[in-house]
Amino acid sequence: MLLQGLINVFSPMTFLLVVLGTAWGLIAGALPGLSASMAVILMLPFTYGMDGIQSVIVLVAVYVGAMCGGSFSAILLKTPGTPSAVATTFDGYPMAMRGEAAKAIGLSITGSAVGGIISGLIMVSSASILAVWALKFQSAEFFALSLLGLSCIASIGSKYPQKALISALLGLLVSTVGLDAIAGQERFTFGKYYLMNGIDYIPVMIGAYAFAEVYRNILENKGSVKGKATSVKAELIGLKHVIQHWKLYIKSSIIGTVIGIIPAAGGSIAALISYGEAVRSSKHPEEFGNGAEDGVIASEAANNAAVGGSLVPTLVLGIPGGNVAAILLAAFTMHGLIPGPMLLKNQPDMLYSILVGVIVASLLLFIVGKFVSTQFSKITKLPYSYMATIIIVLGLVGAYSLKNNVYDVYIMFGFSFLGYFFEKFHYSTSSFILGIVLGPICENGLRKQLILAGGDWTTFFTRPISLVVILLSIFSFSTPFIRSFLKARRTSC
Amino acid sequence: MELIFDVFLICVFAAFFFLSGNISEVTIANDNLGSRGFPRMIAIVAIVLLAFSIAFRIRLLFKQRRSEQQSNEAKIGIAKNLYMRLFAIILLLFFYIVFLKQLGFVLETLLFIYLCLVIMGERNHLRSALFSVAFTALLVIIFGRVFFIALPRGIGFLREVSYYLF
Numbered sequence: 001m002l003l004q005g006l007i008n009v010f011s012p013m014t015f016l017l018v019v020l021g022t023a024w025g026l027i028a029g030a031l032p033g034l035s036a037s038m039a040v041i042l043m044l045p046f047t048y049g050m051d052g053i054q055s056v057i058v059l060v061a062v063y064v065g066a067m068c069g070g071s072f073s074a075i076l077l078k079t080p081g082t083p084s085a086v087a088t089t090f091d092g093y094p095m096a097m098r099g100e101a102a103k104a105i106g107l108s109i110t111g112s113a114v115g116g117i118i119s120g121l122i123m124v125s126s127a128s129i130l131a132v133w134a135l136k137f138q139s140a141e142f143f144a145l146s147l148l149g150l151s152c153i154a155s156i157g158s159k160y161p162q163k164a165l166i167s168a169l170l171g172l173l174v175s176t177v178g179l180d181a182i183a184g185q186e187r188f189t190f191g192k193y194y195l196m197n198g199i200d201y202i203p204v205m206i207g208a209y210a211f212a213e214v215y216r217n218i219l220e221n222k223g224s225v226k227g228k229a230t231s232v233k234a235e236l237i238g239l240k241h242v243i244q245h246w247k248l249y250i251k252s253s254i255i256g257t258v259i260g261i262i263p264a265a266g267g268s269i270a271a272l273i274s275y276g277e278a279v280r281s282s283k284h285p286e287e288f289g290n291g292a293e294d295g296v297i298a299s300e301a302a303n304n305a306a307v308g309g310s311l312v313p314t315l316v317l318g319i320p321g322g323n324v325a326a327i328l329l330a331a332f333t334m335h336g337l338i339p340g341p342m343l344l345k346n347q348p349d350m351l352y353s354i355l356v357g358v359i360v361a362s363l364l365l366f367i368v369g370k371f372v373s374t375q376f377s378k379i380t381k382l383p384y385s386y387m388a389t390i391i392i393v394l395g396l397v398g399a400y401s402l403k404n405n406v407y408d409v410y411i412m413f414g415f416s417f418l419g420y421f422f423e424k425f426h427y428s429t430s431s432f433i434l435g436i437v438l439g440p441i442c443e444n445g446l447r448k449q450l451i452l453a454g455g456d457w458t459t460f461f462t463r464p465i466s467l468v469v470i471l472l473s474i475f476s477f478s479t480p481f482i483r484s485f486l487k488a489r490r491t492s493c
Numbered sequence: 494m495e496l497i498f499d500v501f502l503i504c505v506f507a508a509f510f511f512l513s514g515n516i517s518e519v520t521i522a523n524d525n526l527g528s529r530g531f532p533r534m535i536a537i538v539a540i541v542l543l544a545f546s547i548a549f550r551i552r553l554l555f556k557q558r559r560s561e562q563q564s565n566e567a568k569i570g571i572a573k574n575l576y577m578r579l580f581a582i583i584l585l586l587f588f589y590i591v592f593l594k595q596l597g598f599v600l601e602t603l604l605f606i607y608l609c610l611v612i613m614g615e616r617n618h619l620r621s622a623l624f625s626v627a628f629t630a631l632l633v634i635i636f637g638r639v640f641f642i643a644l645p646r647g648i649g650f651l652r653e654v655s656y657y658l659f
Contacts, residue, residue: 034640042640162542166502169539173509176532183519185528188512218579218613385613386624389606392586397632400593401642409590425495443531447524455523 005352009360014054018061018357022364025065026372029072032079032206032398036066036267037323044331052335053350057357059331060307063324064361065368067267067304068112071296072373075104076380077391079210079398083202084267084303086437087275089209090430091288091295098291101377106235107293109369111249111300114242116362118253118301119260119308120355127312127351134261134313139452140460143445144469145259146438149269151476152276153431159286161480164428171435172442174199181444182451194407201436203399203412208419208429210395211412214388215420233377234370248278248294249301256302260309266322267303267310268437274302280476285483289430308358315339315351496550503543510536581612597647597655598637602629633659 008014021043028039043062047055070082075092088108095104122130137145153161153168177188178198189195242249252274259270278298279288288295310325318340320326332339343350379390399412422429453459461467513529513536521527526534589605606625615621636642637659646655 028640031635038640162546166539166542166546169535169542170502170505172535173506173532173539176535180516180528182524183521183528185516185519187516187528187532188509215579215583218582219575221575383615385610385615388613389609390628392582392609393602393606393628393632396589397636397642397644400645401636401640404643406590406593406645409593413586413590421498425498447526447531450525451521451523453523455525 004349005354005356008053008349008353009057009356014057015360017050017054017058018360019364019368021058021061022065022361023368023372025062025067026069026072026365026369028062029066029069029085030081030372030376032073032077032081032210032394034398034401035082035323036063036070036084037327039063039066040324040327044327047331048334052332052337053347053353055331055335056328056350057353059328060311060354060357061361061364063307063328064112064116064304064358065365067116067307068109068300068365068369069372070303071108071112071300072105072376073394075101075108075296076377077210077394078213079206079391079395080202082267083437084271084306085299086201086205086268086433087271087299087303088296089205090275090299091290091292093209093213094289094291095293095296096380100291101380102233102235103237103293104296105369105373105377106237107296108300109234109365109373110237110242111252111297112304112369113362113365114249115253115256115301115304116307116365117359118250119257119305120358120362122254122257123308123312123358124351124355127316130258130261130312134263135317136465137262138463139445139448140463140466141445141469142262142441143449143460144466144473145262145269145273146442146445147473148469148476149272149276149438150434150442151473152272152279153428153434153477160426160428163426164431167422167428168431168435171432171437172439173435174204174432175436175439176443181440182447194405198440199411199436200402200408201433202402203408204415204436205433206395206399207412207415208422208432210391211416212419212423212429214391215416216423217384217388234373236366236370245294245297248297251281252278252298252301253305256305257309257312259302260306260322261312263313263319263322267306269441270306270309271299271303272434272437274298276476280479285480289428304362311354315343315354318343496547496554499543499547499550503540503547506536506539506543510540578612578614582609585609585612593645595648597651598644599629599633599655599658600647600651601645602632 009018024043025036025039028034029036040059040062043059047058050058066082067084070080070085071088071092073079073081074085074089075096078089078093080086080089092104092108095101150168153164175198177195179196180187186196255274255277256270259273260267275295275298278294279285282288282294310322311328313319314325314329318329318338320329329339337343379387395412396409399408400406402408419429422432449459450457460470509532513532516529518527518529585605585608589601593601603625606628607621610621610624637644644659646652
């Protein structure tokens, strides 16, 4: 069956389409405002004439490319191209500012490739077991998962943990704007219809990161990446580096795959949780947020591993693990294939073809990714006045094109000032974004579980998965405080 | 300045706290927190943390008042023209967003890029104009034609023209 998968992918036409699909995904992912799902949707019409397996392989290649491409703009422009590249911005951009943009992109490509390959292997080896296990994830576990994601805020803002916490709380509050998902009540909308859907974190992120950075650079009258990097050709990260950091690559890939499997979790949450875990387990947590290589690896390996993960429930149960998986589900149906247990029984080569597709697309990232990132990074050679203008205009288009809504542009504009002052006064924009992303999962998980448990708060501690994740969150949150306490004690001795 | 920002933040959290009182509650069995519970909880924790932060800062301010004042004055003196430049960019950005629907993406972006470059100190007007045209064209091709994003078309004549472009 593996052989059949190889034959399917390496037929000349399919292979060419996989190369083109990966390139398409990388370009779309690198452009702010064009998400992975949009890249896949736009590719969908081109697959009408293909057979079922070929079309799914191509769409998966686009998905893999887009997840990696998002990191290019995150690293070079401080504007994540896709939501799942949020965590890459935390360390990727500081690396670029240090003149290590090429290395950051190289790490991102390697992390993405390794994450994709590992998730593909996990998908094939244990798809059925994992899919059934994912269904055990209910409100309590989602709440616990959000706590785990939030637990890294103390580490991200290790110099000012109190301010990082306040930033995350503001993010959580902003996430409550809009219609309450449980009771359907309007919250902080002031009767404005455009606020009913809540505040999307993409415009907030573009404003608070990219625009705020432009403001700061104008005031400091200096260049951004340009000042240090004259040419940004992605540095190829050798196998030696992967072997040296094998624990991080594997751990991040497993986290990404597992989170990807859970319906409605997705790449951005996978990347944030993996990032948090990398911070917790690092010997130098203070380096995170200031250009730590491990930060880029953790987030990129996880978000690409979520690709394989999200395909597990889609293929095995017919339940999409995320937006893109839902589009793939539509592609299956379009070709007369009904995903679910019968699909794998009737077409066993499908799973192996997808596995080979994921692996080939992941490997292609080294070649196509290097080419696309080199082309994309040419803008960093421009004088800063040009680069700032490009960042602003791309940000405007990115915010607008999310929902074709000018109000998102206003939101981006408003939050650009918050981002500027956050940076100026040592608050943590990253923690703030974490709060916005994880807020809905946290609140809905908490309230839904309380409703289910008849208002009993102990319910979070009686469910094994939830208990373990909560304990891990407490451990993760308190680690930096314990470390600094021990360090202070040692120096006083 | 930091103190003012902290006070601003505490006001934001307080506003969230008080506004959450206006959220109408629907009775759902065992929904102990309700629609207002979560935001209120968050706002209270944040206000307490900020109150501590402000108290700490005031104490610190009394100690370092003179030296900080001097350094701030120096900073403002150096960056005055840069503040003006930033203010002009922000103003331009504001007008870009406000008139986006009326003037449409193409005309606005053309003007915005050119003016932005001029404000940022680009002396070569021809180069700015050419860059403005080239980059706008690139954006229209990528977002409008390839990715079919419904970019704002503007009104009246501008709308008619935009259909020829994307």
